[in-house]
Amino acid sequence: MKTDVFISGGGIGGLTLALKLVQRGVDVVLAERMTKTPPTYKGELLQPKSMQIFDGLGLYDHIVSRSQEINVLDMLELSSSLTVRDQSFMDYNVLPGKYNAAYMIHHEELKKTILQEASEYTNFHYLSGTVCKGFTDQTVQLQRGKERFEVEAFYYFGAEGRSSVTRKAMGIEIKETRYNHHFLTVSFPRPENFTEGQIISTYNRFLGLFPLPHNQVRTVYLIPEGEYRELKEKPISHFHKLYTDLAPAMDGYVQSLNDWKKIQLMIPVMFHAPSYVKNNKAIIGDAAHAVHPMAGEGMNMAIQDADILGELAADMLESGNTAPEHLTWYEKVRYKRAEHVLQLSHLAALAYSFPFKPVSYLRTRTFERMEEDPILHFKQMLNISGLGIWREGMRDRFIQGGIMPVRAKSLPTDRKELKYFTREDDYPWKVEGFE
Template identity: 25%
Template sequence: MKNDVQTNPTHDIVDVQTTNCCIVGGGPAGVVLALLLARQGIAVILLEAHKDFDRDFRGDTIHPSVMEIMQELGLSDRLLQLPHHKMHQIRIQTPQETVTLADFSHLKTSYPYITMLPQVKFLEFIIQEAQKYPNFQLVMGANVQELIESDGVIQGVRYRGGGGWHEIRAILTVGADGRHSKLRQLGGFESKESSPPMDVLWFRLPRHPQDAEGGMGRISQGQILVMLNRGDEWQMGYVIPKGGYHQIRAAGLPAFKESIVIAAPELSARIENLQDWSQIAFLSVESSLVKRWYRQGMLLIGDAAHVMSPVAGVGINYAIQDAVVTANLISQPLKNQQIELHHLAQIQRQRELPTRIIQAFQTLIQQRIFAPVLSSHQTFQPPAWLRFPILRDIPARLIALGVFPVHVQT
């Protein structure tokens, strides 16, 4: 295993803090884990590299599985008081017909829909809850650069920010810092990567009150366009062949806008709102799974452990489920100030199988729907099983609730 950790700093340390758990990364997995530990009186420090939580085109889909977790925490009602929208179905529209891919209204849950809520609002909401506990500490602008190791055990991190270098000593260090995880790199973790056949271009266009609800995929003449309801805006995801971005840029913005109108003709009067490539964000679609999520004193969760494709928007929800399982299994060992490898191994055992299953489902959708459309301009034919409502309940349940239910233990 690659070893990038350092025991003796070569720079001046401004201060040294100690805590039970140091979480690196203020995304959904990190903030929920911090809240769950803080609620149990466990000292936790959350480090976030940025100065705020506002990022463009972050995942905004909160599935019923997470809403049920929020309900168990007594937070669901207040969370739904924030401005949001509900997606009851995922549909695919072609020039010939509209087919429902998943219908959430049939599910046995108190939240039979996907909640469309800006991720920044969700993160701020959870942080406000965590800050009610005196044993929780948040540090923004903390750029973690080093791991602290002694006799093969990770004992914390060193980060830059707030006027210099700082050191946090922790019984457990958790990497929840996303798909480009610095902790994964520093810890020398190995991952197995797959090759999704696509990338995505994200942008926004005005949404009219008479427009459809959202959750719509448009497929036409080799074009795939995803439309997500953001109130007075559509968040648009234009799916392109893997590696095709430079070719699209070279063809020019007018050609790109024309391809959007081919997929969604009703946007012809609004497409002129795209005036520059700076309005368009490129997402390189990746999918990977870390072989072993833990070392002595250290654990990876969320995208740091398993990078998800954006298909079905499940990444946030699986990351939060990771956080819940982690809190369930390590809270008592942290209170006892003794984390063993078998505690961390049990987390991976519980979470790896559902992660593999959902990644296989995403791969199936990419290979059976996206890849053929992107590689051919023939008329798209929806799979025959989509015409049977009872079969549509299978992907609906998988997307909405996950493979196995996850519950908060108290």
């Protein structure tokens, strides 16, 4: 079997890449080892840049109609007696333009939507239940049941998640960072009027609540590393109380969980592969980088990788500039952006990792200052949105630390929009050429 592009792994990253390529007329074979919907929870929050990308792929309205729109993340810091001590907001509406909200959608529903759209194209060949086993010089080796076969392609893209066969074949080693905490994660019904994201913390506890469509809420609760086994021995009412202590609005809803089995343990890790491209192979998404889930970025990074690599490979094939060295444009665009998000998420994780009152005090002060200072607020939302990067400078740090006063004046829309990535930033080879 011969094709233009072979993709290993049909998660969000692999599917988005496939859709992007087939829409441009590229012949794609995608192998996905699973045949059924996996029971695990994965990323569900779509950041504004991902919505812009899906708009370009013709899926924006469809996704909006199946999601819960999130405009505001409400950050509550509780005292030891569990009353609200401080409250601040992170508001997506400070971002000008169409993409000024996040959207919560069931992970598997999003995958189904992208797969259905890609399957409309006769140049898309989806091999379900097919495992990528490895590579020879010229081909990829696949296995479906007992059958073994090979596919030959111009390019091979690995989108298999954290344990990537393609990354291994490229000889790329990764170094994982582990954290001192894990998360319990589960979805359950929510009150109808609970429609914005909420992060509730005390100096030693953390609960994130993110409303899903169909009156569901996805939740993450931080536990110290290694505590899961001991917790599971307790009656499920213990779990209910952990939630209702911090979020009384969940009383009467969290109790719909009657078994620990439904609650998944999530172990955060961080790594960044030293490179994404080697010869005619490239890796995207979790194969290339794993991010701490605190800032809800993992799935978005996979989508953003897919957008850049898909546009690049389609341009290379269309223009006849097929030399694999041009694939490094993908790494040039994505590497620094991914590193920035990895660091942001890592810092956010650290802000909640240490159960000490001074850390809680510093955290609240930083969030308050961010809400009060319109430029800091815009920077924060821009950086998590994926629409652009604006790093914090010395003045920002002094404002956060209370050494300098907050700025009263906001930036006008046109100055904010100057901070967005342009088409030339996203796809620089279109301007600079392949020579």
